[in-house]
Amino acid sequence: MNDFEYANAPESKAIANISPNYGLFIGGKFVDPKKGKSFSTINPATEELLSKVGYGDKSDIDAAVRSARAAYTKIWSKMPAKERGKYLYRIARIMQERAREFAVVETLDNGKPIRESRDTDIPLAAAHFFYHAGWADKLEYAGFGSKPKPLGVVGQIIPWNFPLLMLAWKIAPALAAGNTVVLKPAETTPLTALLFAEVCQQAGLPDGVVNIVTGDGITGAALVNHPDINKVAFTGSTEVGKAIARSISATKKTATLELGGKAANLVFEDAAVDEAVEGIINGIFFNQGHVCCAGSRLIIQENVADEVLEKLKKRMSLIRVGDPMDKNTDLGAINSKEQLNKIEEISKTGDAEGANRWSPDVKLPTKGFWYPPTIFTGVTQSHRIAREEIFGPVLSVLTFRTPAEAIEKANNTMYGLSAGIWSDKGSKVLWAAKQLKAGVIWSNTFNKFDPASPFGGYKESGWGREGGRHGLAGYLTSDSKVNK
Numbered sequence: 001m002n003d004f005e006y007a008n009a010p011e012s013k014a015i016a017n018i019s020p021n022y023g024l025f026i027g028g029k030f031v032d033p034k035k036g037k038s039f040s041t042i043n044p045a046t047e048e049l050l051s052k053v054g055y056g057d058k059s060d061i062d063a064a065v066r067s068a069r070a071a072y073t074k075i076w077s078k079m080p081a082k083e084r085g086k087y088l089y090r091i092a093r094i095m096q097e098r099a100r101e102f103a104v105v106e107t108l109d110n111g112k113p114i115r116e117s118r119d120t121d122i123p124l125a126a127a128h129f130f131y132h133a134g135w136a137d138k139l140e141y142a143g144f145g146s147k148p149k150p151l152g153v154v155g156q157i158i159p160w161n162f163p164l165l166m167l168a169w170k171i172a173p174a175l176a177a178g179n180t181v182v183l184k185p186a187e188t189t190p191l192t193a194l195l196f197a198e199v200c201q202q203a204g205l206p207d208g209v210v211n212i213v214t215g216d217g218i219t220g221a222a223l224v225n226h227p228d229i230n231k232v233a234f235t236g237s238t239e240v241g242k243a244i245a246r247s248i249s250a251t252k253k254t255a256t257l258e259l260g261g262k263a264a265n266l267v268f269e270d271a272a273v274d275e276a277v278e279g280i281i282n283g284i285f286f287n288q289g290h291v292c293c294a295g296s297r298l299i300i301q302e303n304v305a306d307e308v309l310e311k312l313k314k315r316m317s318l319i320r321v322g323d324p325m326d327k328n329t330d331l332g333a334i335n336s337k338e339q340l341n342k343i344e345e346i347s348k349t350g351d352a353e354g355a356n357r358w359s360p361d362v363k364l365p366t367k368g369f370w371y372p373p374t375i376f377t378g379v380t381q382s383h384r385i386a387r388e389e390i391f392g393p394v395l396s397v398l399t400f401r402t403p404a405e406a407i408e409k410a411n412n413t414m415y416g417l418s419a420g421i422w423s424d425k426g427s428k429v430l431w432a433a434k435q436l437k438a439g440v441i442w443s444n445t446f447n448k449f450d451p452a453s454p455f456g457g458y459k460e461s462g463w464g465r466e467g468g469r470h471g472l473a474g475y476l477t478s479d480s481k482v483n484k
């Protein structure tokens with residue numbers, strides 16, 4: 001496509017005031033890690049160093065949990081719920097005021113297009129704080145008995161695909177319910193969490209209610225195993241989720257786990273094809289496919305498969321890949337070298353097992369981590385690319401002849417996080433939605449999120465729900481569990 005060129009439209013880096021070093025946020029202050037260790041976070045689109053961030057070990061986790069416990073006992077659990085709500089509203093408003101700064105920092109640290117961090121991640125993160133601020137003084141009407149109580153101190157561990165949004169999904173309901181938190185961001189994307197720590201200071205949040213300890217899996221494991229946390233909230237790989245479930249099994253700690261997915265996106269013969277194509281694109285190429293609920297298995301009714309694939313390839317040729325800071329960019333950088341290696345490794349098994357690879361002709365930048373938008377056709381259910389989460393811009397395409405076969409193929413997975421249905425017939429959509437074993441089902445759309453809507457999975461996709469009234473349940477305990 002040479003007849004529709006875009007001029008560059010770069011967002012300014014100047015608005016992001018990234019410090020060359022960050023400490024850990026414990027007890028309302030930035031403090032140096034006890035052992036003085038740090039690690040680098042880079043921009044995956046350029047491999048440039050962005051900042052050196054404190055590496056928290058067991059002793060730092062212990063200090064953070066102590067600070068969260070003190071804040072819980074002395075301040076947060078005693079504060080009238082209405083006052084707690086005010087802090088959450090204040091945080092939400094400051095996040096909106098500083099939205100542009102957050103978007104730029106997120107894109108630099110993560111590699112996602114500025115258009116997505118600006119229009120999706122940051123507004124949704126603020127919306128989660130607004131939504132939960134409203135719940136803080138209405139918990140006795142949420143259906144968990146007349147006196148629902150917080151759990152205490154919650155350990156929260158988040159991944160790198162939606163760094164600030166996952167922080168909001170974790171911290172907003174925890175605080176609204178009256179808990180205090182220690183949160184560990186992912187090692188490749190710690191910066192927006194540290195900016196959020198500044199927002200907590202700016203909002204005058206009492207010291208110790210939110211603590212942020214940066215580090216890696218060892219830091220995360222120290223948090224999970226700390227004897228004085230009451231609950232673990234985790235989003236990430238199924239492998240680590242299982243390890244967490246094992247390590248808390250002999251304790252009184254509770255857990256919510258939001259893990260992987262391999263969502264089926266079903267296109268029936270009566271679907272509006274052009275709309276379905278937009279939904280397929282959004283389902284797998286949004287956020288470079290680093291999405292647990294990505295529509296990574298496209299399952300098309302055989303008699304319309306040629307038409308859908310032809311239009312899909314044409315649409316894929318229009319995807320603009322490159323500088324995430326350019327407002328025209330659709331597909332940004334892969335978050336890390338490790339993730340790029342994983343995408344390459346699993347995709348190669350698609351070639352080896354006999355599927356047919358296709359990518360549009362795109363020029364990838366020479367520095368940084370990149371993968372072109374890719375589809376595999378001729379995929380069968382036994383192929384690795386049909387079973388495993390690739391977590392990249394790679395779509396596996398299968399076909400079906402009858403609606404019953406569509407459902408059987410869609411449910412033939414160890415996951416069950418999300419699914420999509422494309423059909424013009426309301427009755428068919430409802431029939432299919434009832435059979436699909438997935439926590440979230442979109443009809444004639446994909447990847448739509450709202451703080452009021454619960455999110456979570458079946459089978460190996462996790463335990464519990466986040467968002468909405470259901471999500472609050474994971475942060476409360478009640479004397480009467482009648483309505484739970």
Ligand code: NAI
Nearest residue numbers: 158159185186216217220221236237240259260292389391
């Ligand atoms: P991961 O599960 O290792 O990392 C997620 C978070 O858990 C990070 O903050 C990490 O530091 C922490 N962590 C790692 N090991 C831990 C442990 N033993 N105890 C406590 N915390 C620990 O995921 P990773 O390695 O970044 O990605 C690997 C694959 O996981 C991806 O390719 C993708 O398939 C999947 N994934 C799924 C996500 C989702 O949203 N469901 C998010 C990120 C990754």
Ligand code: MG
Nearest residue numbers: 041042109188
């Ligand atoms: Mg980074």
